Amino acid sequence: MAQLVVTGGARLRGTVGVLGAKNAVLKHLVATLLAPGIHRIDNTPDIVDVRLMAQVISHIGASCRFEGTSVEVEVPDELLPEAPIDLVRRMRASILVLGALLARCGEARVALPGGDDFGSRPIDMHLEGLESMGAEFELVHGVLRAIAPGGLHGAEVMLEFPSVGATENLLLASVMARGTTVIGNAAREPEIQDLAEFLVTMGAVIRGAGTSTIEIDGVGGLDPGRHRAVPDRLEAGTYLVGAAITGGEVTVIDCVPGHLRMELRKLGEAGCSYEVGKDWVTLSGPERPRPVDFATLPYPGFHTDMHPQMVSLLSLAEGTSVITENIYAARFRYIGELNRLGADVQIEGQHVIIRGVTALSGCPIDACDIRAGAALVLAGLAADGVTTVNDAEHIDRGYADFPGKLAALGAHIERFD
Numbered sequence: 001m002a003q004l005v006v007t008g009g010a011r012l013r014g015t016v017g018v019l020g021a022k023n024a025v026l027k028h029l030v031a032t033l034l035a036p037g038i039h040r041i042d043n044t045p046d047i048v049d050v051r052l053m054a055q056v057i058s059h060i061g062a063s064c065r066f067e068g069t070s071v072e073v074e075v076p077d078e079l080l081p082e083a084p085i086d087l088v089r090r091m092r093a094s095i096l097v098l099g100a101l102l103a104r105c106g107e108a109r110v111a112l113p114g115g116d117d118f119g120s121r122p123i124d125m126h127l128e129g130l131e132s133m134g135a136e137f138e139l140v141h142g143v144l145r146a147i148a149p150g151g152l153h154g155a156e157v158m159l160e161f162p163s164v165g166a167t168e169n170l171l172l173a174s175v176m177a178r179g180t181t182v183i184g185n186a187a188r189e190p191e192i193q194d195l196a197e198f199l200v201t202m203g204a205v206i207r208g209a210g211t212s213t214i215e216i217d218g219v220g221g222l223d224p225g226r227h228r229a230v231p232d233r234l235e236a237g238t239y240l241v242g243a244a245i246t247g248g249e250v251t252v253i254d255c256v257p258g259h260l261r262m263e264l265r266k267l268g269e270a271g272c273s274y275e276v277g278k279d280w281v282t283l284s285g286p287e288r289p290r291p292v293d294f295a296t297l298p299y300p301g302f303h304t305d306m307h308p309q310m311v312s313l314l315s316l317a318e319g320t321s322v323i324t325e326n327i328y329a330a331r332f333r334y335i336g337e338l339n340r341l342g343a344d345v346q347i348e349g350q351h352v353i354i355r356g357v358t359a360l361s362g363c364p365i366d367a368c369d370i371r372a373g374a375a376l377v378l379a380g381l382a383a384d385g386v387t388t389v390n391d392a393e394h395i396d397r398g399y400a401d402f403p404g405k406l407a408a409l410g411a412h413i414e415r416f417d
């Protein structure tokens, strides 16, 4: 069990860089399976989930070589179309190999995914979309067996909800399908546009990625691709909230400020001032935050993965904030831990009611997922005394050297393994 021990009180100051988005690089790794040869992805963060996905595709036959912030993936002509149960259960994004393997091999065996515990996270939209492209599924002993007897064909798929994963699975499945696929009500996240850009470097024909209608003309085969991953807006946003909660001033570089528009707007309403350039944001925190209401929504709405960090900030606001969580019904396990620090946060159905307190007071608390872990560390930075965040390995799944980067900004933080 890893522990992060934080002594509160230091204001974060300085400059921090972010690397490529976890939620983009995981998909690039899967996309490499579509074409034999050597692919290269630059701006890759060295985080646990990226290493896990590298293990998933290595089991399938690829070889991954990490060097600095790049990864080279060599994909052979023959693949083993199965994802191992122990890895899939640790990371929900592994379900994306379904679309890629159906496209490349016409079959796939993938365990039902696990990942963060945010309540029930079904994959019905993935399966319905793939079925309309000619795939057939059978669940045997917890393993989904997929085949595409006549090969995948283009289809018009209207998603019930703009699911990120379902949009990506369909994108991966359709780039080599016969004919044209149209994904309606597609997710518009920047990471989807980034996946499409990588696929286009491989020879795919895709129109409209980043909008709610994506059209894909299937091609006979793809070539290896090379791509620089889009910056991680969640890593960037987390350091900005760090500046906000400590009343400090932080410049995040190598990011895309436009991908954080809604989050910056809400930080502004909370009393932060900020300035943006082409690839940087400088944010100064207020002496005490103002309360803010918002709802999490698909992009370009407020990102659900920034909700816990924002709750930490608003727990110290001068007044009451209400947050509505629309993406995950049960993303609230961290709130009990935040309240142990003295926050006054209540859950009412899908709403979080945050009555701002004047101070938090450090104690031992447990991280339960990536963003909750980060949010609790941020709360610890603002709390009086020492906050020990247990189970901090959750944070390693999504942040490269989180304690090191915070310490470089002036935080008093130590890691114990």
Ligand code: UD1
Pocket (backbone or CB within 6 Å): 023, 024, 026, 092, 093, 120, 121, 122, 123, 124, 125, 126, 127, 161, 162, 163, 164, 165, 166, 187, 304, 305, 327, 328, 329
């Ligand atoms: C991705 C991100 C995750 C982020 C989420 C929303 C990765 C690796 N993860 O997750 O960090 O929080 O987008 O921005 O990129 N749903 C269904 N049926 C389906 C698919 C989804 O009911 O077939 C539900 C989910 O349970 C969830 C909601 O739709 O409640 C959103 O899920 P989705 O957009 O698919 O998120 P992920 O791709 O899993």
